[in-house]
Amino acid sequence: MDKYLLIPLLPLIAFTINIVFGKGIIKEKAHWVSILAVLGSFVISASTFTEVLNGKIINYDVYNWIVSGNFRVTIGFLIDQLTAIMLIVVTSVSLLVHIYSVGYMHGDKGYYRFFAYLSLFTFSMLMLVMGNNLLQLYFGWEAVGLCSYFLIGFWYEKKSAADAGKKAFIVNRFGDFGFGLGVIMIFLMLGTVHYSDIFSKVGTLTGQTINILGYNVDLITLIALLLFCGAVGKSAQIPLHVWLPDAMEGPTPVSALIHAATMVTAGVFMVARFNPLFSLSEVAMNVVALTGAITSLFAATIALVQNDIKRIVAYSTVSQLGYMFLACGVGAYGAGIFHLYTHAYFKALLFLGAGSVMHAMAGELDVQKMGGLKKHMPITYITFLIASLSIAGIPGLAGFFSKDEILWLAYNHGMVGKIVWAMGTVVAALTAFYSFRIIFLAFHGKFRGTHEQEHHLHESPKVMTIPLIILAIGAISAGWFGIPAALGGSNAIAHFFEPVLGHPHVTAGHEEEFMVMGISIAAAIGGIFISWIFYSLKPEMPKNLAKKFKRIYITLWNKYYVDELYDFIIVRPMKWLANSILVAVTDGKIIEGIVNGVPQAIRNFSERLRKLQTGQLQHYGLGMALGLFVILALVLIAAGR
């Protein structure tokens, strides 16, 4: 067996062991099975990464999955620069989250089940990034969605958790509907779903159009946008972002792994993977860039006013994912994936830090009821601060380099680029603001919770704080591979990605680059400063502002009423259609009416039959059968003459 196959297979084996034997035999030792498996995957991934670094590209098929006529698809692996970095992100964050969960999930009655699901997720995510064809990507795509469903609804007794899991799955199906059609379109047009064949043939589609409802639509644009539908669902972009904040019903390690670092970035991964296709359609590119930029701004504004610590971080994730799409849309795929990679560490850290706070506060999520935690939980505080500085884009930390790269490349991308750059810069300020709002409200000032909570405040156990520390190192240093030339770096990561993802050509000089950099640093520091004034210096200010701009505040608080809108235009009409039209009228009255002729007659008929047979139904059935055979015989005889 080759070692690449082991990367996804180890977690799958761990899942199988834990789901079958976890309840009865392994019980509270379940984490060992899963941790050892993901550790194995991580080690092999790391060695694979060095192979790729040395120029090796792995692409091979394991077996024929589906063969039907001219449709043929395999299970197979493609490990190039893009996949290699994803392998590192997925296995490293997964490993740390596994370890952290030993502390966080300690004593939960579904302990073995939790680790089984984590393993299944790791397997699915690895299959997703390693696939060498679209259908395997789709398989991984749906499988991670399933794990997400399981883990969001992990505490299924809670209605809100069960609801959230279901919502995540169904909303994603809307995106996958488009994605699936995109896959089919690609097959019909190119006769293959394998990446290498698609990318070598995709150029032949240039200029072709397809007629949809009387309009001639550019084929490449259509296919790209269909695929992008899937990305919009999975990566929680407008208008399918609604599931991600609700997904916070799941245990916090899950939020860190699935809903921040890995699964939700699958959409970005897909767009980057299909850069040869997207780059051929300017319309599609602009849609991607603007969807990303608008989502980014939209989610950041909502995050400003929320009080639930996990939801703030969740909206922050939506916003940062928007950033990554913004990057892809301006052709800066490498920068997008670079941000995906740095984001994985600082965002996982934010979530795990939030989890550590919840652990200390007996599950409390409201930042308004926290305060002064820094002296009780110093490690959590410092690591959380590092993550916040990183996401805010303070120079030297990981987030700064990736964010700066995106903004700089956007700035150089014509008109649309300038627009999204401006939006991105505003988002940078908002991000710094809401990130430090958490810092000031939760960790600084006085404790505002109950006495009982205060009494129990404690730093989390080592099994939780060590992953925090390791992630903090990542949140600081993950960006050092991408120090731009303007700052004397070599931007090694951009060169690493260049063979797969390309690199936009930039003509502007260093002066302009320093200016763009300066603006974003100013935005970050400005955001932190205002946050400090609002939540540390003059705590009455935000309340006054909320009163003064009540309508805006209420709108943001209610997340622009998108959930309510969907309920009104989709959920309720469907239920109404099902109950009041299909059940009651078409099936109930029209079809049954016609089919039964006169329903009353049928009822009378059966009523009489019931009297006739008095329970001896066999006789009746026999009669029917005999009658039938008599008819049959008569007709046959008649025909035979």
Next chain:
Amino acid sequence: MQIGYPILSTVIFLPIIGALLIFLLKRASEALIKWTALFVSLVTFILSIPLFSSFDKTTAKMQFAETYEWVPSWGIKYALGIDGISVLFVLLSTLLTVLCVTISWKTIKEKTKEFYAALLLIEGSMIGVFCSLDLFLFYIFWEAMLIPMFLLIGVWGGPNRVYAAIKFFLYTLVGSVLMLVGIIVLYINTGKSFDILQMMSTNYPYNLQLILFWAFFAAFAVKVPMWPVHTWLPDAHTEAPTAGSVILAGILIKMGAYGFLRFSMPLFPEAAKAMAPAMMILSVIAIIYGGVICLGQTDLKRLIAYSSVSHMGFVTLGIFALNIQGIQGGILQMINHGIVTGALFLCVGIIYDRTHTRQIADYGGTATVMPVYAAFFMVFTLASIGLPVTNGFIGEFLIILGGFTASKTLGVLSATGVIIGAAYMLWLYQRVFFMETNPKIQGHPDMDIREILTLVPLIVLVLWIGIYPNTFLSFMDASVQNLINRVNTAGAFQIHMVGR
């Protein structure tokens, strides 16, 4: 193909002989009756395995064929044979019957003798339907299975069973009578022969094809059931005992779609081609209509019954897409639906035995009370909504691919069924298994070993088809290609028989 016994006749008549044997047993010896039924069904299953292992996948010819003159003066023959289209249904029938016996072990307490006899009679005639190569013989089996099925619903069913049974009977009877007229017309036009293979190589005039297509359509559409002649299905399923529902969903409703493939398309190829768009439109209506109406159901079995309407819509869509992916997907999806919906009805039966309620509102928190059961149900739910790695994905994907190839609009519309399917199944799952434990289900035992063993073969198949569908797709390759050739180039077509 060196099998030492007439395998098709064996798997048809062994259950029927078993049924007669059970009739001879004493009513009081219940255990003996049950063990006999299990033994007979198990042996039948084992004897059907060579169909899987010795099947020649390279040919579209009829295999394991048996031909004897029966009523020579009327041109009636006893002719059996299977090809890549029918072989998997025979295997599914023999497997599901075993599971029906085990699941009924403790449930059927009254008229045990008649119950198992009826079940075995159904098995024999079902297999007969899939193996007949003589139209007369086919019709006998087709009608013969109605009676025990009618009894199964009408005697061992729920409170409203008589209404449901009669509705089922009349519905199918109306369809069958039209088909019977069609069969007679066909007989006269084929030189007084009921030989199906001969018919397959005869080119009937287009107008005759058209009339016959609709005559057969009446019988097949009711069985599938296609929209809008589906309203017998929810009643029949809801009232039928578990084994009855499994047979209904697993095999009986497949006969309609099988009929399209075995008769409508090769016998009336030009008519089938001309009518394909209409059939596809009806299919897409069924997919969406059947899915949306599930959102309005309050009864577990009724919901799954309506989901069958939606899933069978996928099947007929694939079949009438008239391309290889569509038809292969359609056949595979029939198998899938038999496995998955059969399993879901088994699951409902398992919980119904404990709670005696089918109302979704009476459940909640079942995952806490019966975790193993919840896990099994989850796997079948996922298969039902077509998640990759389950069999449902392979079937649905191929069908949508085939449907989209045939008609972009219909392909797109059918894909919405995938969203609706997720919505109603996950909502169902949530209401039954998640949230707070309903006092009505508190304290019930989880599945016992008998119940687990009943479901395990189906789980294995769900994953097997999902992970390595080629085992099953390869059975169909030659026959489906042959069928497509027949439809596309009506005329130049021959099917041969290879003897045993």
